[in-house]
Amino acid sequence: MVGQEYEVEVGPVAHGGHCIARNDAGQVLFVRHTLPGERVVARVTEGTAGSRFLRADAVEILDASKDRVEAPCPFAGPGRCGGCDWQHAKPGAQRRMKGEVIAEQLQRLAGLTPEQAGWDGTVVPAEGDKLPAGEVPAWRTRVQYAVDAEGRAGLRRHRSHEVEPVDRCLIAAPGVTELGIEQRDWPGMASIEAIAATGSADRQVVLTPRPGARLPLVELDRPVSVLRVHERDGSVHRVHGRPFVRERADDRTHRVGNGGFWQVHPKAADTLVTAVMQGLLPRKGDTALDLYCGAGLFTGALADRVGDKGAVLGVELGKRAAEDARHNLQHFDRVRIEQGKVEQVLPRTRITEADLVVLDPPRAGAGRQTITQLAALNARRIAYVACDPAALARDLAYFREAGYRPRTLRAFDLFPMTHHVECVAILEPVK
Numbered sequence: 001m002v003g004q005e006y007e008v009e010v011g012p013v014a015h016g017g018h019c020i021a022r023n024d025a026g027q028v029l030f031v032r033h034t035l036p037g038e039r040v041v042a043r044v045t046e047g048t049a050g051s052r053f054l055r056a057d058a059v060e061i062l063d064a065s066k067d068r069v070e071a072p073c074p075f076a077g078p079g080r081c082g083g084c085d086w087q088h089a090k091p092g093a094q095r096r097m098k099g100e101v102i103a104e105q106l107q108r109l110a111g112l113t114p115e116q117a118g119w120d121g122t123v124v125p126a127e128g129d130k131l132p133a134g135e136v137p138a139w140r141t142r143v144q145y146a147v148d149a150e151g152r153a154g155l156r157r158h159r160s161h162e163v164e165p166v167d168r169c170l171i172a173a174p175g176v177t178e179l180g181i182e183q184r185d186w187p188g189m190a191s192i193e194a195i196a197a198t199g200s201a202d203r204q205v206v207l208t209p210r211p212g213a214r215l216p217l218v219e220l221d222r223p224v225s226v227l228r229v230h231e232r233d234g235s236v237h238r239v240h241g242r243p244f245v246r247e248r249a250d251d252r253t254h255r256v257g258n259g260g261f262w263q264v265h266p267k268a269a270d271t272l273v274t275a276v277m278q279g280l281l282p283r284k285g286d287t288a289l290d291l292y293c294g295a296g297l298f299t300g301a302l303a304d305r306v307g308d309k310g311a312v313l314g315v316e317l318g319k320r321a322a323e324d325a326r327h328n329l330q331h332f333d334r335v336r337i338e339q340g341k342v343e344q345v346l347p348r349t350r351i352t353e354a355d356l357v358v359l360d361p362p363r364a365g366a367g368r369q370t371i372t373q374l375a376a377l378n379a380r381r382i383a384y385v386a387c388d389p390a391a392l393a394r395d396l397a398y399f400r401e402a403g404y405r406p407r408t409l410r411a412f413d414l415f416p417m418t419h420h421v422e423c424v425a426i427l428e429p430v431k
């Protein structure tokens with residue numbers, strides 16, 4: 001079955017960076033490298049004759065969409081780099097497709113129309129990302145390179161461990177490109193994460209060696225800190241330089257250590273803080289929770305706005321990230337950071353009320369148990385920051401069961417050229 005080709009009419013976009021088509025046998029094909037409305041030759045990449053659905057790549061475009069462009073990146077295309085999904089789509093079409101995916105997920109998983117979700121249906125580009133045709137925003141401040149057996153750095157092919165060697169990633173931020181990771185050999189390494197902080201000159205390289213390999217001497221053109229991931233248990237150690245980078249957002253500096261989470265697009269942190277604060281409208285004296293708080297981005301933004309009479313509790317699972325959050329917010333007397341799983345910390349702290357809640361969970365979402373716990377706090381408003389529209393829609397359905405409905409929803413294209421999209425939903429109690 002793999003390798004078989006079908007001539008198909010391509011239907012709507014689906015979540016995950018592909019479009020839906022059907023073959024003569026009635027099987028659903030998830031086709032990459034195509035656009036809605038095209039007629040293409042789709043070559044199967046995964047699945048068997050008995051599979052309910054197949055994965056495929058468009059290898060020949062018979063009728064092209066007017067939204068199609070020549071991919072600006074020479075490493076994009078069937079079987080090539082898996083980092084981007086929409087190199088072949090005009091930027092406006094990328095955002096439209098992301099909007100269609102959000103609408104479809106909201107409808108299917110939460111039973112919500114865009115109007116019911118308080119959403120105008122648009123996906124807004126990040127400031128500065130509207131570029132002349134053919135130019136690609138260089139937004140990725142954190143790039144995970146994979147290294148092949150010959151020691152060449154590249155990016156992983158789609159759903160594969162194979163490495164596509166690249167000499168430059170077009171969406172990498174200038175601070176990452178300047179490190180020249182692709183320009184040198186990395187014998188013995190399995191992967192390399194390159195980080196260029198926003199608003200500081202901090203640069204960091206995180207090396208993961210193959211079992212038994214020695215670390216190379218990292219001599220790059222500029223000062224960088226180097227960390228090493230231990231292959232045995234995934235723990236991260238400092239090799240030289242600072243064990244963290246300093247990221248600026250919301251007029252504060254955040255220490256982010258040892259591979260801790262930070263938003264990747266340089267405008268993302270500020271864009272999301274603005275959207276969350278405009279939606280929540282914190283008042284002096286409010287009590288607030290920031291769940292899944294990472295290095296404390298929203299915790300600090302809330303603390304600033306609720307003032308000395310208010311209080312903010314941040315909850316974060318990562319030990320190192322929780323320490324970073326405590327360090328970053330040490331000058332706020334009324335901020336506390338609890339380390340642990342949200343679902344375990346909430347009952348442990350015995351908090352029974354909060355005026356405002358922010359939650360920014362990982363891709364899987366928060367889940368029914370956590371949402372039921374949250375709804376019981378009777379917050380005036382809840383801001384849900386979501387990097388996966390499917391998880392968001394599932395969680396909105398749990399919120400509805402628990403008595404909250406979306407008041408507004410906004411969507412931001414913080415991951416241009418890929419299928420990813422960030423949403424901010426503001427919820428309020430159903431009266």
Ligand SMILES: C[S@@+](CC[C@H](N)C(=O)[O-])C[C@H]1O[C@@H](n2cnc3c(N)ncnc32)[C@H](O)[C@@H]1O
Nearest residue numbers: 261292293294297316317318341342360361362
């Ligand atoms: C999408 S990040 C958000 C971080 C932060 N809000 C920011 O914008 O920088 C999600 C965070 O949740 C943490 N996390 C994952 N599962 C968790 C859980 N069950 N309880 C608490 N934190 C968790 C991760 O370590 C990560 O820092």
